[in-house]
Amino acid sequence: MTRTAVLICPGRGTYNKPELGYLHRHHRQQMDLFRSFDAIRAEMGQEAVTALDGTSRYTMSKYSRGDVASPLIYAAALADAQALAEDIEVVAVTGNSMGWYIALAAGGALSSQNGFRVVNTMGTLMQEQLIGGQLVYPFVDDNWNYDATRKADLLADVAHINGMDGCDLALSIDLGGMLVLAGNEPGLAAFEASQPVVQDRFPMRLANHAAFHTALQAPVAAEGQARLRPDLFGQPECPLIDGRGKIWWPGATDTQALWDYTLGHQVTEAYDFTRAVQTAAREFAPDLFIVTGPGATLGGAVAQSLVLADWKGMEDKAAFQARQETEPFLIAMGREDQRALATG
Template sequence: MTGTRKTAVLICPGRGTYNASELGYLAQHFPDAGMLAGFDAQRRSADQETLTALDSADRFSLSRHTRGDNASGLIFAATLGDFLSIDRDAVEIVAITGNSMGWYSALTCAGAMSPQDGFTLANTMGTLMQEALIGGQLVYPFMGEEWTPDIARRDTLLGFAAQINAQPGHVLLLSIELGGMLVLAGNEAGLSAFENAVERIDCRFPMRLGNHAAFHTPLQHPVARKGAALLGAGLFRQPDIPLIDGRGSIWWPHAVNTAQLRDYTLGYQVTEPYDFSRAIAVAAREFAPDLFIVTGPGTTLGGAVAQSLILADWRGMDSKTAFKAEQTKSAILVSMGMAAQRLSVTAN
């Protein structure tokens, strides 16, 4: 990358982003063989398949690669590797945020955990989620094809979910505010009731997310308790770069109470809704970056970032057409999972 140094907010993706097209991502992009070997050593000591073996498999397997105990480590490593590959002489990272388990990656990229400790966090929580596998998740849009904000429709859908949740034996709760999508989580009765009642859209939605539990809901309290018992306070430290969490709160360097950061990470972040849209709005308004950089793996989070910026009325964008015009003019969104865009923020 050449030219004037630009400011950027880094965005770390969550579960569901390491898929068939990402097979081999670590082999191609991870810049530190010794660090990756350390991650693999942690996996071997826990009798888990190494990231190297998973990433170098002959073919992608849904049952193997999307399990929480495998996917979390793969996604964490891919994200961290991309962060380490950014040309810091050309790009100044002014804040970091993430979606869902991307918070664990964000903590590490910001320096609030060492890479090995961050991997321990991501791998432990992913394994605990997989072992418990409490409930599930689905995705449903409230924006149309032009991404025009429709808050009334969002509120209607959430009201309908609340009605289902009030029925005996049914659990259905907001899990993630993901741009123009609502991620809902609950038990089988709650999820099925929603799926059977709402209009199908594009033959895709409502979309059930495979190997996903009811993340960011009170159903995860048992997982949160186990995580807190296993992951000590010594893992957390002062960040070097501001962090924006799933409430839109900013954790500033040199001003963080690390005990509170641990409590949020292993408590609220696990059992309460994750507002990714608000995190992006705060990033835009508080830091006004030149760029929003979405690390790999995958390319699916870019749409949610764009939709979140539209919801925030960032730079007057009010639709997909307006976003595309701004992107053509300023290239404000960089997805490192796309080869051409990746080259714009890396040294080679």
Template sequence: MTRKTAVVICPGRGTYNATELGYLSRHFPDAGLLSRFEALRAGQESLSDLDGAASFSLSRHGRGDNASLLIYAASYGDFLSLDLDVVAVTGNSMGWYTALACAGAVTPEHGFQIANTMGRLMAEAPGGQLIHPHMGEDWRPDPARKAALLARVTEIATRQGHTLALSIDLGGFLVLAGNEAGLKAFESATPREGRFPLRLAHHAAFHTGLMAPIAAKGRELLPESLFATPRLPLIDGRGQTWWPGAQTPGQIRDYTLGHQVTEAYDFTAAIRSAARDFAPDLFVLTGPGATLGGAALQALILSNWRGLSCKADAQAQNPLLSMALPDQRILTGAPS
């Protein structure tokens, strides 16, 4: 029987929460690799202690140096557990580091080292993030609304002492980043819609120019020798595909520790490229959480993938499997 083709999506920050406690102990398939990961965190709190905690603590589990590695390990472990024909890999934000490992552009250990280093640096980075929708509850595209929100961001950024920019184009959401004055100005100018605009705890001004010193420090600490050319097609935060053998390790490092850190991350474009260029049977979202699934489906709607035009269409066709959900995980061939 021919195995189904799949594009794998690796999630970023904010996907390891209270319901994900114990995810590594339940699902990580390689005890030896997990031990090697633990050795790379010498002097930091162990993943086993974090994952095995009696309760979730945002101040503990949500810190950049802890959250990044819990997510990286859980996501990479899920990738190892797949029994599908993976035709390409992508990710959202720090999920790019996991995608590098899944595609073979770094070893699992080197990917862990990169995620750990950048997670520690980001824990002390300036600024913050908030998220706000530009689609309605039916997930129908509303380009005028998106344009108006982005125009508001542009106007606020012209004010003295205000820094604000698009951080992540996330399906039906805009993730914005900036300094406190910029974030507060957007909150004041934007009518509340339920929880939104929503501040993201323990997040810095990722994917903006405020991260330039972090990118520079990353380049000091992470040499080109950690990188390789990918074995699988790898789609980045511009929607560009890195093809096996077509780029040098240095080029991948330059993007990873340059543009990927300091410029907006276009997750929507990454999903659009994955859909149009690889036409997979399905998309698979690795764990630990399933919250990125909605944004991925919204990105497919925005790409008009297989005629999807709204939430009802996406739910009816169900082109995405989330490995964090037991009833969907089993459909990927992974152990439950």
């Protein structure tokens, strides 16, 4: 019997020390694909993806860089997307932030190599320019109870800080029960000073992350458009859900508009991952939500997005956990205890 699935691709911050060697552990049969990525890296004078994954030593300073993390995450996620069990039918693909680029390749709108070119180019540009930074802050409590007033108050504080002299701050990603905020140093510091520390770790800065999905990235968007041609993009083979919740349908996609969104709006405007997941749930009603590796941190944001939508009556974390325990429907391929549920 066929299982339908929405495939969800992760963004930056998902290839960490435990993920070192992910390509060699899980995808030795895909080495020809990875070597084609190495050839693209060689053209730019960059270290091979297979060498980066195959080394014995992980350092945060190196592996959190955009020009290192992005190609590794892309290779791992795309290989996972191509390793699904034969009884799984992917009915739609989406992703978080950089995961949109991976989704384009997993959904057939970019070839594997052109998808790599997009990811490697944009990751390198982000690192070279490294404009601003990001932090994460939750607006739900430990049981994922939604407080609309709390979220509104936080966004009002962001707007207030953004209006202060010398401060840039904006919503970067709506990420389940979290707000990812981005801005310049004065803007980020002002938010950290204005909000209490919660759960012993938030607000939390993200290492080597620029002010993604804000107007500060306009120079990166312009350079990306100059380097990456519209003819790299083709019709998707399955529906793609972008960072606004818009669906790009096979056979009905304006590929010029897809290029324009991907290297324009998607770079400089807020990314609503929550809405993308909720659109996937409502429009495609899949049996499974499969989050590709590397890492498994995105699973929480997917679950929170579904709870916030009251998906199948799940109103809080406890309800999600109860349903997941009896009928696992959210599979993180980066988790060893769940991977076989997707790969067979």
